[in-house]
Amino acid sequence: MSHAPDTSKWIAPEDAAAIVAGRLGDPFRILGPQAHGRDSWVVAFDPGAERLSAVGARAHKLHPVPGAPGVFAGSVPKGAPYRLQGEGAGAWWDYDDPYRFGPVIGELDEYLLGEGTHLRLWQALGAHVMEHEGARGTHFAVWAPNASRVSVVGEFNGWDGRRHPMRPRGGTGVWELFLPGVETGAEYMYELLDAAGHLLPNKADPVGFGAQHPPERASVVRDLRGYGWSDDDWMETRAARQDRAAPIAIYEVHLGSWKRRMHEGGRPISYREAAEELVGYVAGMGFTHIELMPICEHPFEGSWGYQPVGLFAPSIRFGPPNEFRDLVDAAHRAGLGVLLDWVPGHFPSDPHGLARFDGTALYEHADPREGYHPDWDTLIYNHGRAEVANFLTANALYWLEEHHADGLRVDAVASMLYRDYSREAGEWVPNIHGGRENLESIALLRRVNTLVYGEVPGILTAAEESTAFPQVSQPVDAGGLGFGFKWNMGWMNDTLRYMQQDPVNRSHHHGNVTFGLSYAFSENYILPISHDEVVHGKGSMIAKMPGDEAEQFANLRAYYGFMWGHPGKKLLFMGCEFGQRAEWNHNATLDWAALERPANAGLQRLVADLNATYRALPALHAKDCEAAGFEWLEDAAADISVFAWIRRGGAEDAPVVVVCNFTPIERAGWRCGLPGPGPWREALNTDAAVYGGGNRGNMGRVAAEDVAHHGQAHSAKLTLPPLSVLYLVADA
Numbered sequence: 001m002s003h004a005p006d007t008s009k010w011i012a013p014e015d016a017a018a019i020v021a022g023r024l025g026d027p028f029r030i031l032g033p034q035a036h037g038r039d040s041w042v043v044a045f046d047p048g049a050e051r052l053s054a055v056g057a058r059a060h061k062l063h064p065v066p067g068a069p070g071v072f073a074g075s076v077p078k079g080a081p082y083r084l085q086g087e088g089a090g091a092w093w094d095y096d097d098p099y100r101f102g103p104v105i106g107e108l109d110e111y112l113l114g115e116g117t118h119l120r121l122w123q124a125l126g127a128h129v130m131e132h133e134g135a136r137g138t139h140f141a142v143w144a145p146n147a148s149r150v151s152v153v154g155e156f157n158g159w160d161g162r163r164h165p166m167r168p169r170g171g172t173g174v175w176e177l178f179l180p181g182v183e184t185g186a187e188y189m190y191e192l193l194d195a196a197g198h199l200l201p202n203k204a205d206p207v208g209f210g211a212q213h214p215p216e217r218a219s220v221v222r223d224l225r226g227y228g229w230s231d232d233d234w235m236e237t238r239a240a241r242q243d244r245a246a247p248i249a250i251y252e253v254h255l256g257s258w259k260r261r262m263h264e265g266g267r268p269i270s271y272r273e274a275a276e277e278l279v280g281y282v283a284g285m286g287f288t289h290i291e292l293m294p295i296c297e298h299p300f301e302g303s304w305g306y307q308p309v310g311l312f313a314p315s316i317r318f319g320p321p322n323e324f325r326d327l328v329d330a331a332h333r334a335g336l337g338v339l340l341d342w343v344p345g346h347f348p349s350d351p352h353g354l355a356r357f358d359g360t361a362l363y364e365h366a367d368p369r370e371g372y373h374p375d376w377d378t379l380i381y382n383h384g385r386a387e388v389a390n391f392l393t394a395n396a397l398y399w400l401e402e403h404h405a406d407g408l409r410v411d412a413v414a415s416m417l418y419r420d421y422s423r424e425a426g427e428w429v430p431n432i433h434g435g436r437e438n439l440e441s442i443a444l445l446r447r448v449n450t451l452v453y454g455e456v457p458g459i460l461t462a463a464e465e466s467t468a469f470p471q472v473s474q475p476v477d478a479g480g481l482g483f484g485f486k487w488n489m490g491w492m493n494d495t496l497r498y499m500q501q502d503p504v505n506r507s508h509h510h511g512n513v514t515f516g517l518s519y520a521f522s523e524n525y526i527l528p529i530s531h532d533e534v535v536h537g538k539g540s541m542i543a544k545m546p547g548d549e550a551e552q553f554a555n556l557r558a559y560y561g562f563m564w565g566h567p568g569k570k571l572l573f574m575g576c577e578f579g580q581r582a583e584w585n586h587n588a589t590l591d592w593a594a595l596e597r598p599a600n601a602g603l604q605r606l607v608a609d610l611n612a613t614y615r616a617l618p619a620l621h622a623k624d625c626e627a628a629g630f631e632w633l634e635d636a637a638a639d640i641s642v643f644a645w646i647r648r649g650g651a652e653d654a655p656v657v658v659v660c661n662f663t664p665i666e667r668a669g670w671r672c673g674l675p676g677p678g679p680w681r682e683a684l685n686t687d688a689a690v691y692g693g694g695n696r697g698n699m700g701r702v703a704a705e706d707v708a709h710h711g712q713a714h715s716a717k718l719t720l721p722p723l724s725v726l727y728l729v730a731d732a
Contacts, residue, residue, distance in 0.1 A: 007065045007073045010034075010041045016068035019045050022162040023197060025149040032099025033076065040078035044097060045070050045163065049086035055094065056082040096135050096180035098164060104132060104139045105169060105176050113143070114172040116386025119451065121394035122312055122402070125174070126207035129184055129223040137180035138221050140166065140188070142205060143387060144358035145173025147192045152177055153202065154188035154218070161191030173387070187218040189352070194359025201351040204309055206363075206391070209321055211297040211313045217352040219310070222321050224402055229325075231332035231404060238406060239458030241288065242337060244484070244524050247621040248569040249611050250339065251287040251577075252530055253278065254304060255295065255318055258574050260589035271314075271323040275330035282336055285577065285604075286611030289337040291409060293531065295324065296343070299350050304531070304586055305341070306411060307348040307378060311395045314403070321403075328404050337406035339462070340399055344392045344444070345416045346378040355379055363388055369429050373415070375422050383416075384440035389447065396448050400456040407460035407484070408452070414466045416441040442481070449482030460484040462526055473524040488525040488568055491516040496533065499559050502546045503641065503663045503723070510638035517567075517630065524625040525568040529576055534584045542579040551664060553579060553599045554693065554723035557606055557686040558662060561725030564610040565647065565658035567624050578604040602692030609691075613684050617729060618649035619656040633657065633673050633710040640667065642720065644710070646675055656683065657728040661720040666696060669717045672728075673710025679703050679731040680716065687721035696721035701731060 007016075011030060018024045019031070031043050042054045044062060047070030053059045054076050062072035076082060085094040105113070105124055112118035113125075125141045132139065140152045150166045156179070157163035166175035182188075189202040204211065208219035240246060256268040258278060269277060282290050294305030297313040305315070314324035331338045347363070349355045354363040364379040365371030371380050382388050399405045415421045420428040420436045431439050449461055462485040463472050474480025498512035534540050545555035556579060564570060575590045578600045582591060594600040614620045623629020633644035641662040648655045655675050661667060674680060681701045687693030702716040709715035720726070 004066075005063050005074075007063055010073035010075075011043050011065060011071070013065075013067065016065045016071045019071050019162065020068050022151070022165075023149060023193065024162075024165050025193075026168060027165040028099060028167050032097055033082075035078055038078065039075065041073060041075045042082070042097070043071070043073045044084055044099070046072065046084065046086050047160065047162070048088050050088040051086070053085045054082040054097075055085045056080045059085065096137070098137075098177060098179050101133050101135070101178045101180070103167060103169070103176060104130075104178055105141060105174065110169055110172055110174075113169075113174055113387075116390040118390055119394060119397060119455070120401075121390055122207050122209075122398050126205060126209060126312065127188065127219065127221045129221060129225075132178050132180075135180040136183075137178055138182040138186065139176065139178045140205075141174055141176040142166075142190050142207070143172075143174050143391075144190070144192055144362070146195050146360045146362065147175070147358040148195055148197055149193040150175040151191045152179060152188055153191045154182070154186055156182050156186060156188075182221065184221050184223045186221045187212060188221065189218050192358055196359075198359065200356075200359055203357060204352045206354060206357070207312050208310055209312055211310045211316055213316050214297075214299050214301075217299070219313070220316070222313075224321060227322055227325050229329055229404065231329050234332035234335070235404070235458070238337070242406065242458060242460045242484075244625045245622045247288060247615040248526070249287045249614060250289040250291045250526070250569070250571040251282045251285065252291045252293065252571055252573045254293045254531060254574065254584075254586060256301070257584070257586050257589060259592070262589065266589070268318060271319040271327040274318070275327045279327070279330045279334050279336060282331075283334040285608045286615065287336070288611075288615070289339055289406070290331055291339040291571065292341065294341045294343055294411075299348065299353075301586065303348070306343055307346075307376070308343055309348065309350060309353040312398055325403055332404065338404075339407045339409055339460070340405045341411055342396060342399070342408040343411045344381065344396070344448070345412045345441075346373045346376060346380050348378050363391070367429065369423075369427055370419070373422075375415075382440075383438075383444040389444050392444065393448050393451050396452055397455060400452055400459050406458075407462065409462045409464060409487075410445070410483070411464055413445070413463040413472070414469070416445065417465070417467070417469050445481050445483075446476045450476050453482070453484075462487065464528075465489070471523075484524060485526050485569065486523040487528045487530075487571075488516070488520075488523075489528070490519075491525070491566075491568070492528055492533065495559070495562070496544060498662075499555060500544050500546065506641045506662055507638045510641070513643060514635045517632070517635075520567050520630070521625060521627040526571050527563055527566060527568040528571040529563070529573060530571060531573045531584060534573060534576065538583070540579075540581055540583055541576045542581055543583075547664070549599070551723065553603060554664075554687070557603060557691055557693065558660065558723045558725050560603075560607060560610060561684065561686040561727075562643075562658075562660050564614050565620065565645075565656070565660075565725060565727060567630050567647070569621075569624055570614070572607070577607040599692045602690065606686060606691040609684060613727060617656055617683065617727075618653040619647045619729075620649075620727075622649035622653060623647075631675075633712070640665075642667065642670065644672055654730050654732070659718065659720060659726045659728070661722065661724050664722040666722050667720040670720050671707070671709050671715050672718050673708075673712030674704045674714045674716055674728070675712050676730050677704050677706070677714050680728045681731045682726055683729045684727040685721070685724065686726075687724040693724065694721060697724075697726065702728070
């Protein structure tokens, strides 16, 4: 009669019990091959197995451990390779034992992770398909320093957190595990126990490259290697195309609502469809860049992407990561840059996200006065924690390097700069000096800008910043935040307030137009008409304009003419280019049917021609950010609501005169100073019939007279059409 061997020589009963209970925090101490002197044995856990063997040159039976269902142990030849073979319920299976593989993360990675200075964090953390020690599978790694156990769970192990506990990497707080046989497309999450052993909600991978379709929450293994980029020409010329002296006209897009397939249930277009349709449209309209509202994975559609959970995952709503790359690649081949909205200030509190990730306030501040955003019901990153700052700076670099993004527009910068942002007295914590500035967030922004400009040639960053914080777009070594550009929110608010006035009252609001020029060159500005101006009851751009429908379109044409002639780069939100009347709705498609109406089609043509003119005439863009590129001709004609100025480029560039008439009254014989003799042609007239206007003006050109006016030696009498803008350029 045979007797079952004493398994306690291979595994202590308490360790076997910890495996079954899912409380094994250091699995490589127990599981896998264990060598002791000349002996070696294997401990394995396979709860579905009735019998288990370690199979190498021959099979070695592993013995069930009494009182620990699914735990097996037995002797094996020392150092011999093996696979596990299980039998149960009339079936058998075999697989590589993940606990026979060594670590993947090396000493340098470990050092940089512990220090919080791993620039390419995504290359160490996340899920990476690879070949390791002769086997193909996926390496998983996640930062959770206060967890007592972390496991990878998925369909591959029945979502059983006992099956694949991970290896802790000491002082780094990182856990890792190589799972042989797990391939691209596998769905997974992390199951964690907090420091006290309490089970936490399953977490998506903070550095995961893919995700399930919301409302499902799991991460998805995606292999980012080997994409065949074909954008070398763009990448080599990008720096010049994104310089502050270049023409930059940005088309802002919410990909989920730009165009939908109504005959297919109203689904949004995919990345690949956008690579053809969106890219073709934007290039045809003469814009230089597409700016995508956040495409990082996010659970709530109504956040428009501004509450992301998967910062390293392009949203699966439109396709997998390589199809997102197809969109970027197509844009580059069409001569368009791609800018991404990026959200490093806050994140949602969804249980599968970063909130209390390992049972502690890991990514966020613990004190709600620092860590909770009352405006958005979100959590605020602890930017002063080295690992969190590393996570965010590496994420910025990731999109620029791995996905060839050309720049980042950083969302809600004002909320990051001030500790008392949107808080009453007593609801915020002063900085170490007793002030309101958020020194840690300021340091993060400087670090991000220094890193990305230093590591990725030719990119740009832009700040959505609505306060008078100084030197936002000045270099870090000069005391600035280091952004390339700043959104000019003051200009936007003032000029829209002006345009919304009935023309009869505009004379009382003249300063709303002129004030912006008093600070226009203090930063490298982008003039933004963004999504925020056409939602939440603010009305569409055309609906903001006063008067009957014809006057509304004339006002909007004049406003766009004013905007494109004003110093600063341009940004226009989708649908605004053709005067969609309804407010933007993220759940609907743009009103493309509006283009069947002549007024809308005319406005669209005007925007295309404004882009073409802006790009063709260096005076309109080369010194967008320099005072030397602008000179007032008329800024005091409040009684008639007329403005005029000169735009200049380099010495060899023809100056452009911009004249605006913001009243519905035609002004014949209005004398305008001109910075040179000879004939001057109308390079653009927003009242042209092709745009839906009355075709009034100066028959295409005027002759300069030797009559000094507006401080110029020459001048001409102009006819200013009602509610219009003219661009005049010396006829060569």
